[in-house]
Amino acid sequence: METTPNQLFEMWRKQVEESAQVWKRLLSPEPPAATPPDPAVFWRPVLDQGLQTWAKLFAQTPATPELLAQWKQFLDQWIEAWSKILGQTMGTEQFAKLMGQSFDQFLAALGPLRKAAEQQTEQALQALGLPSRSQVTAVAKQIVELEERLERLEDRIDAVLRRFDGKEPK
Amino acid sequence: MTKILPRMAQKVLQSSDARELSVLGYCMGAPMSASFIATHPEVPVKNYIDLAGPVDFSKVGVFGLWLKKEYFNVDRVVDTLGSIPADLVKAGFKLVKPTMDLSTSLNLWWNLWNDNYVEGFQALNRWANEYVAFPGEFFRQWVRDFYQENKLYRGELVMGGRPVRLENITCPVYVVGAKEDYIAPPACVRALIDLVGSRDKEYVELPGGHISLIAGRGAARHCWPKVSGWLARH
Numbered sequence: 001m002e003t004t005p006n007q008l009f010e011m012w013r014k015q016v017e018e019s020a021q022v023w024k025r026l027l028s029p030e031p032p033a034a035t036p037p038d039p040a041v042f043w044r045p046v047l048d049q050g051l052q053t054w055a056k057l058f059a060q061t062p063a064t065p066e067l068l069a070q071w072k073q074f075l076d077q078w079i080e081a082w083s084k085i086l087g088q089t090m091g092t093e094q095f096a097k098l099m100g101q102s103f104d105q106f107l108a109a110l111g112p113l114r115k116a117a118e119q120q121t122e123q124a125l126q127a128l129g130l131p132s133r134s135q136v137t138a139v140a141k142q143i144v145e146l147e148e149r150l151e152r153l154e155d156r157i158d159a160v161l162r163r164f165d166g167k168e169p170k
Numbered sequence: 171m172t173k174i175l176p177r178m179a180q181k182v183l184q185s186s187d188a189r190e191l192s193v194l195g196y197c198m199g200a201p202m203s204a205s206f207i208a209t210h211p212e213v214p215v216k217n218y219i220d221l222a223g224p225v226d227f228s229k230v231g232v233f234g235l236w237l238k239k240e241y242f243n244v245d246r247v248v249d250t251l252g253s254i255p256a257d258l259v260k261a262g263f264k265l266v267k268p269t270m271d272l273s274t275s276l277n278l279w280w281n282l283w284n285d286n287y288v289e290g291f292q293a294l295n296r297w298a299n300e301y302v303a304f305p306g307e308f309f310r311q312w313v314r315d316f317y318q319e320n321k322l323y324r325g326e327l328v329m330g331g332r333p334v335r336l337e338n339i340t341c342p343v344y345v346v347g348a349k350e351d352y353i354a355p356p357a358c359v360r361a362l363i364d365l366v367g368s369r370d371k372e373y374v375e376l377p378g379g380h381i382s383l384i385a386g387r388g389a390a391r392h393c394w395p396k397v398s399g400w401l402a403r404h
Binding site: 151 | 173177184231232235236238240241242243246247250251265266267268269272273276280352
């Protein structure tokens with residue numbers, strides 16, 4: 001079957017329109033899931049649909065270098081078009097609000113789990129006679145303070161040495 | 171930052187035997203280094219370069235919108251997560267331009283037999299995808315003071331007990347924005363020019379995005395010759 005650039009363009013246009021519907025459904029006012037935000041979620045359905053369309057085309061037409069070049073060109077335009085659509089949608093207050101809500105739900109679900117896990121870990125470490133996270137953090141804080149004291153000492157020694165070398169007025 | 175940077179400056183001057191420093195800040199390093207220069211007049215800074223560093227966060231684009239107080243409760247995030255995992259930082263950046271990975275992979279596939287392209291891709295891609303975790307308190311201050319309250323631009327920022335006044339920067343300043351930068355759009359970078367007290371100041375807008383401004387073939391052609399030329403003149 002001979003496929004003309006016009007047919008290819010028509011397929012590409014149809015594909016963008018169909019994908020736009022998928023994207024619209026994604027932004028429907030259903031309550032967002034309490035899962036961490038995954039960027040792939042936003043373009044995966046669109047990509048899958050595009051790949052299906054092109055797979056159909058290549059099944060019907062031999063993959064000549066010209067067709068491949070056209071395919072690359074159309075794909076670039078397709079990505080660019082989608083980048084603009086996504087950019088416009090994600091740059092809205094509605095999207096920001098939706099994302100904020102989704103993230104809040106994720107944190108609300110994670111908070112108690114994390115707290116419980118931390119408590120259990122602390123207890124397990126205590127039972128094993130190992131230092132807890134807070135104890136290690138306290139030691140790290142002491143090391144930083146020691147480092148600062150050493151640096152201050154170093155500065156003073158440098159200043160004294162510079163005086164001996166005559167680089168600095170007494 | 172308030173403890174380490176002054177010492178770093180001191181050590182660089184000592185070890186290089188130089189009398190003055192040239193300071194270059196890229197991305198979030200730019201508002202931080204500008205704050206450092208503004209609050210440490212005792213450090214001899216010869217000249218300062220801001221590469222794609224946001225200053226007016228009211229013009230910072232989509233990140234500014236997502237991180238608005240109404241939608242993003244930074245205290246809740248930090249109090250729940252502690253530090254901010256690298257994967258979460260990565261997810262945020264990927265979400266700003268969701269088609270980026272797709273076009274990058276497509277172009278790689280298309281140029282798979284072009285050794286120069288593959289070599290360049292490998293060098294850049296690894297660096298561009300190596301995200302680091304944010305310490306919680308740093309993230310809290312970064313989001314609240316810079317993104318949500320725009321304190322640096324409004325002259326209300328305080329660091330290490332010192333008020334940050336960008337007009338205290340009087341050395342020659344060179345500000346570089348990238349035309350297609352969606353992380354630090356040119357308008358929010360350019361704002362530094364109007365705030366510094368320097369007489370000798372210049373803004374240029376170069377082709378490229380946030381990363382391609384400083385890395386890759388385009389950077390070698392557009393950005394670095396301009397920056398090194400400006401440094402040689404100042």
